[in-house]
Amino acid sequence: MHNHHKAIFVDTFRCVGCHACETACKAENGVPPGPKWIQVMEVESKVAGEWKIHWKPMACMHCGSPACMKVCPTKAISKREEDGIVLVNKDLCIGCVECFRACPFGAPQIGEDLRMQKCTLCIHRTSTGGIPACVQNCPSEAMYYGTLQELSKLIRKKYTVRSMGRIAAVVNPTLRRDFFMP
Amino acid sequence: MIVGHNSSFTNVHSLPFLWDALERGAYLIVIDSYLTPIATKADLFLQPRPGTDAAMVLAMINHIVKKDLHDKEFIANYTYGFDELMKGASKWTLEKAAKVTGVEPEKIAKAAEIYATYHSHMETGWGHQRYTNGHQTQRAYSCLAAICGHVGKEGASCNYFELLAYKGLLNFDRVMYPRGAPHKTLKRRLINISTFGPALREAKNPPLKAVISWRGGLISQHPNVHQMTEVLKKLELFVSMEIFMTDDTDWADLVLPASDTFEQWGVHPSYWHPYLQIQMPVIKPLYESKPDIDFWCELGRRMGYEKFFPEEYTGLDWIREFLADDISDSTIKNALASNDPIRVPEKYAPRIPWSDRVFDTPTGKVELYSTGMVEKGKKYAGDWHPVPHFEETAESPVSRPDLYKKYPLMLISQHAPYRTHSQWFNIEEIQEIEGPPSIFINEKDAADRGIENGDRVKVFNDRGEISVIAKITNRIKAGVCEVNSGIWVKSNGSANVLLEQLIGGPRDVGAGIMEEYDFERDGHTIAYFNCLVQIREEGVHA
Numbered sequence: 155m156h157n158h159h160k161a162i163f164v165d166t167f168r169c170v171g172c173h174a175c176e177t178a179c180k181a182e183n184g185v186p187p188g189p190k191w192i193q194v195m196e197v198e199s200k201v202a203g204e205w206k207i208h209w210k211p212m213a214c215m216h217c218g219s220p221a222c223m224k225v226c227p228t229k230a231i232s233k234r235e236e237d238g239i240v241l242v243n244k245d246l247c248i249g250c251v252e253c254f255r256a257c258p259f260g261a262p263q264i265g266e267d268l269r270m271q272k273c274t275l276c277i278h279r280t281s282t283g284g285i286p287a288c289v290q291n292c293p294s295e296a297m298y299y300g301t302l303q304e305l306s307k308l309i310r311k312k313y314t315v316r317s318m319g320r321i322a323a324v325v326n327p328t329l330r331r332d333f334f335m336p
Numbered sequence: 337m338i339v340g341h342n343s344s345f346t347n348v349h350s351l352p353f354l355w356d357a358l359e360r361g362a363y364l365i366v367i368d369s370y371l372t373p374i375a376t377k378a379d380l381f382l383q384p385r386p387g388t389d390a391a392m393v394l395a396m397i398n399h400i401v402k403k404d405l406h407d408k409e410f411i412a413n414y415t416y417g418f419d420e421l422m423k424g425a426s427k428w429t430l431e432k433a434a435k436v437t438g439v440e441p442e443k444i445a446k447a448a449e450i451y452a453t454y455h456s457h458m459e460t461g462w463g464h465q466r467y468t469n470g471h472q473t474q475r476a477y478s479c480l481a482a483i484c485g486h487v488g489k490e491g492a493s494c495n496y497f498e499l500l501a502y503k504g505l506l507n508f509d510r511v512m513y514p515r516g517a518p519h520k521t522l523k524r525r526l527i528n529i530s531t532f533g534p535a536l537r538e539a540k541n542p543p544l545k546a547v548i549s550w551r552g553g554l555i556s557q558h559p560n561v562h563q564m565t566e567v568l569k570k571l572e573l574f575v576s577m578e579i580f581m582t583d584d585t586d587w588a589d590l591v592l593p594a595s596d597t598f599e600q601w602g603v604h605p606s607y608w609h610p611y612l613q614i615q616m617p618v619i620k621p622l623y624e625s626k627p628d629i630d631f632w633c634e635l636g637r638r639m640g641y642e643k644f645f646p647e648e649y650t651g652l653d654w655i656r657e658f659l660a661d662d663i664s665d666s667t668i669k670n671a672l673a674s675n676d677p678i679r680v681p682e683k684y685a686p687r688i689p690w691s692d693r694v695f696d697t698p699t700g701k702v703e704l705y706s707t708g709m710v711e712k713g714k715k716y717a718g719d720w721h722p723v724p725h726f727e728e729t730a731e732s733p734v735s736r737p738d739l740y741k742k743y744p745l746m747l748i749s750q751h752a753p754y755r756t757h758s759q760w761f762n763i764e765e766i767q768e769i770e771g772p773p774s775i776f777i778n779e780k781d782a783a784d785r786g787i788e789n790g791d792r793v794k795v796f797n798d799r800g801e802i803s804v805i806a807k808i809t810n811r812i813k814a815g816v817c818e819v820n821s822g823i824w825v826k827s828n829g830s831a832n833v834l835l836e837q838l839i840g841g842p843r844d845v846g847a848g849i850m851e852e853y854d855f856e857r858d859g860h861t862i863a864y865f866n867c868l869v870q871i872r873e874e875g876v877h878a
Contacts (some may be wrong), residue, residue, distance in 0.1 A: 170344035173754060175771045180765055187768040198810060205810040207376045271704045293348035295355070312359070319361030331837035 155218030159238025162277060162289060164211055165312065168296030171196055171209035175288035175297065179213075182276060182287035190265035191273040192288050211297070213288070214261040214273035216240045219242045222253035222262055230270070239277055244269045337365040339477055340389070341461025344373035345753045347608050355373060365447050365452070368393075368463055370750055370818060371811035380447055384437035384589065385465040386746050386865055387729035392856040393476040394726060395433030395447035397425045397483060405452035407485025414693050415482050417705020420723050429727075436726070438813065452484045458494045463750075466864040469719075470732040470840035474705070474859075476724035482702040495689075505605050505612070510657045514644040530839050530862045531848030533564040536571070538847035546573035550594070550628060553822075555583035555759040559835035559862055560801060561825050582763055582826045593625040600627035601651025603658060610685040611677035614655060614668065617829050629654050660684070707839030708857060709842065716858070718844035730838050731866040733815070743868035744796045745781065748812075749821040749831045758822035773829020774805040776818040777871060782808045785871060792874045795819070797867070800833040803874060817871065821864070831867075838863035 155161075171194050177276055179185065179192045199206060216233075220240050223231040230246035231253060233239070242253075242262075249268040254260075262270045272325035276286035280299070284290075289297040343350050358364055358377065366378040369386045384392055400406050401422060411418050430441035437444075450456070458481050461813045464473045476494065481494035513519050525762055527535045532554065536544050547568070549555075558564050568574050568587050585591045599622065602615035621627060626634075629651050636645040656668065662681070671678040679685075694700065706722045706789075713720030719727075730734035732746070740795035754766050761767075776797055777787065787793055789808045794801055795817070804819065812818050819831040839845065840863035845853075 165376065168351070169633075170351065171753075172344065172348060172373075174348075177765065187764045200810075204381065205371055207371060207373065207811060209373075233528060293351060294344075295352040316359050319359055 155231065155238055155302060158236075158301050159216070159218075160280060160299065160301055161238070162213065162215060162275070162286065162304060163298045163305045163309065165296045165298070166208065166210055168294045169194070169209040169211065170294055170296075171207070174291050174293055175211050176212075178287040178291035179273070182279075183274070185271075186266070189265050189271055191263065191271070193260075211288070212259055212261070214240060214275075215259055216273075216275060221256040221258065223257040225252040227252065237275075237280070239280075240272075241274060241277070242270050242272060244271070264274045286324075337367070337447070337456055337457065338374055338378075339367045340463025340465065340767060341459055341655070342368070342370075342372040342374060342463070343459075343461075346441040346461070350608055359840060363450060364643055365451065367447070369748060369812070369816060371461075372750070379765075380443065382439050382441050382443055382447055386748050386816060387464075387469060387473075387732055388437040388726070390469060390473040390476045390724060390726040391428060391433045391436040392439060392444055393473070393480050394425045394428040394724065395430050395444055396451070397421070397476075397480055399430060399445055399448045400452045400472050400480075400483065401425075403449065403452075403841070405449065406483045410485030410487070410577055411483055414695075416484070416697075416699045416701040416703045416707070417723065421479055421483075424723050424725050424767040451480070451486075455489070455492045456484070456486050457492050458486060460494070460496050462861065464827050466748075466840055467866055468838050468840055468863045469727050470861065470863065471842045471859050472719070472724050472727065476726075478702070479724055479851050482704060486700060486715045488688060488693060490688055490691075493689060494502050505660050505663070505680055506603075507658055511654070515657070517641075517644050519675065520676045526850040528845045528848030528850060528853065528860065530841070530860045531837060531845060533560060533567055535559055535839060535848040536564075536567040539849055545571060546575070547571055548575040548577070549584055549588075550577045553582055553584055553758040555587070556566050556822060556824050556830060556832065558837075559832050559864065560799065560837045561830060561833045563837070565825075579625075582758070582762075586826065592631065593623065594631075595621045595627045599625065600629070600777050601655055603655045605731070606680055606685050609677075610680050610687070612663075612667070612671050612680045613677070614652075614671045614691070616672060617651070627651055679832065711785045712842070712857065717846075718842045720842050731836065731865045731868055733868070736868065737761055739797075739868050743870045744815070745777075745869050745871060746816045746865075747795070747834060747867040747869045748816060748818050748865040750818060750819045752822040755822055758824060759825070761822065761824050770820075772805050772829050773802070773819070773823045774807050775871070776807050776809045776812055778814040778816065779808055779810055780814040781817070781871070782806060785873065787871065787873050794872050794874050795834065795835065795869050796872075797834050797869045799836065802829050802831070802833055804829045817869065831864075834869055835864060835867050838866050840864075 173194050175192050176190060176194060180182060183191060185191055194209055194211045196236055197208045216238055220231065220233060223233060223240065227250060228248055229247045230243045232241055234241065247269040251264060253262040253270055262272050265271050280286060285299045289299040364378045365380045366387065367382045368375050369383060375381045430444050433444055458477065460474065460477050462469065478494060486492045487494055519798040554568065555561060555564055565587060570845040574586040574588050575590045576590060577592045577594040578585050579594050579596050597615060598618050600617050604615065633645040633649065667678060695701045695702055709720045709722045731739065733740040754770050755761055760858060761820040775793065787806050789806065791806045792803060793806045794803055821831060823829040825833060841858060841860040843858040
């Protein structure tokens with residue numbers, strides 16, 4: 155991946171599993187019930203003796219070196235140089251689901267037309283300066299969109315704010331908190 | 337400290353502010369019987385047995401006073417009845433509260449100490465109030481805030497339900513009595529929303545023969561569904577105005593197609609925010625649907641009251657009538673034109689409520705001992721105990737050991753995460769996220785019954801039964817189970833089928849036919865969470 159490639163960053167500490175991203179995606183891209191271009195996954199686990207629930211919205215990661223692209227026998231999948239978006243050409247897709255097997259994140263979806271479909275990073279919005287529908291509609295402000303460079307700066311800033319918060323809390327040991335870093 | 341309030345489902349707009357505070361090092365305490373998404377982010381999570389919060393809060397108050405962490409100056413200047421409060425609270429040790437609530441005494445102590453020591457805000461919701469003792473629980477929490485002095489300070493107040501801007505900003509009288517109509521002298525009869533079913537049946541003088549139901553789900557939203565369905569069937573006329581074919585429309589004599597929010601005017605005052613929002617129709621009403629206000633005005637005109645319901649009045653004109661007189665035309669114009677929010681005037685929605693330390697009580701102080709409740713108690717039956725106390729709920733393992741033997745699980749319902757109560761239940765896109773009607777059941781309870789994740793189970797008690805999918809979880813404690821509220825009755829998954837018609841509030845309204853009613857002080861919600869059930873895998877016979 156390159157610095158100017160675009161990505162979505164999810165601050166999982168802020169995610170509450172409301173599924174607004176899924177709904178926004180479906181409304182924006184006209185996806186019927188069935189395929190999910192983004193899906194909020196939920197895991198329940200015990201952390202330091204306490205039950206916790208974790209959520210993570212999963213969409214296409216628009217990988218630097220997409221596993222799906224490599225296995226596609228008809229070269230229907232391509233990665234754009236200008237923004238790194240991975241796209242599928244439905245006219246070339248034969249519905250062999252090789253991409254579905256190769257993707258470690260379960261991103262490729264098969265619709266009623268038996269062709270692969272997936273997140274386009276809202277290319278129709280982002281290529282004209284907009285942001286993806288899921289990011290815009292996240293009420294918890296847990297999702298961020300930008301170039302890798304922008305996102306790395308954002309993550310650093312978040313880290314700094316949180317660690318300063320922790321320093322403030324350490325001054326008073328009763329207020330010490332364990333930070334959950336994305 | 338967040339209490340019985342799942343802002344992750346009901347107040348998502350407040351979340352970014354909460355995260356900002358947490359990221360800067362704020363400490364979050366959550367008290368809830370259910371591990372909500374907010375609770376999962378908390379530094380300290382207290383999970384009491386449903387309906388026992390008051391015991392824990394009284395122990396917290398006792399602990400704070402023992403540790404000398406209370407705000408003596410605030411108590412002396414701005415509260416009334418501290419000694420009476422302590423008379424009851426001093427009986428509640430941490431150990432005693434731990435035994436009742438199931439929360440470890442160290443956790444209760446830690447929460448109390450942190451809350452009292454630091455500049456703390458308390459946000460209380462409805463979760464702990466949906467019990468027959470809910471009013472006392474809420475009073476206990478308010479008293480806790482008051483003895484710590486966390487009232488009316490920037491960043492440290494106690495919020496219950498943001499009704500502030502409803503009261504002054506909205507001119508309810510103007511809509512109930514249109515201009516020129518005889519005012520208030522008209523004899524009227526009130527029906528309590530919490531006991532709508534019994535009231536329909538019991539009203540005698542005169543009996544109720546017709547109901548026009550509008551923007552509500554009588555069958556899906558009220559407890560004791562069978563009783564409600566029976567009384568609705570007996571009506572001479574039942575009209576339902578709806579955008580979907582719901583539980584209500586199945587029994588309606590007449591279904592009128594209602595306009596949805598995109599087709600009509602609306603006004604949204606403060607709801608955990610201080611902004612005035614006026615909703616404009618963005619499309620014309622489709623097919624035969626009509627905006628609600630047009631229906632009522634047309635009905636008024638056809639009944640011969642043309643002069644009160646002018647034909648040329650639009651939804652916006654009625655909004656002007658509805659808003660307080662000092663909301664100027666230019667404010668309304670700004671609310672309509674601008675993308676920026678319009679602040680409700682400070683006097684209706686102050687930035688920091690009670691910062692002037694003036695309280696709307698008979699003594700003008702925070703009443704730890706409520707003289708107002710004593711007065712009310714002289715007038716109406718009910719639990720008007722002036723000092724918060726703990727009493728078991730009407731249907732709990734302790735109060736009803738006989739029922740508990742047969743039905744050993746407490747059923748609670750959280751707000752539907754992906755719907756507005758029962759609205760949108762039928763939407764395929766939402767059903768896709770939500771899945772079929774289901775019940776959360778603790779790992780241990782499931783194992784005891786040989787239930788596996790995804791099994792279809794029967795949930796039942798003497799009042800009814802439902803058939804739902806079991807979801808095994810640890811977000812509720814053993815002995816508790818949870819079914820989302822608002823599931824339609826016809827899907828056979830509505831928790832309300834299992835519930836008794838119980839009231840959470842001090843005033844006993846009987847069948848609910850009343851002459852007067854004070855929404856805030858008589859305080860009513862339906863006690864939705866007082867329910868014992870048993871679960872069995874479907875097809876297995878006991």
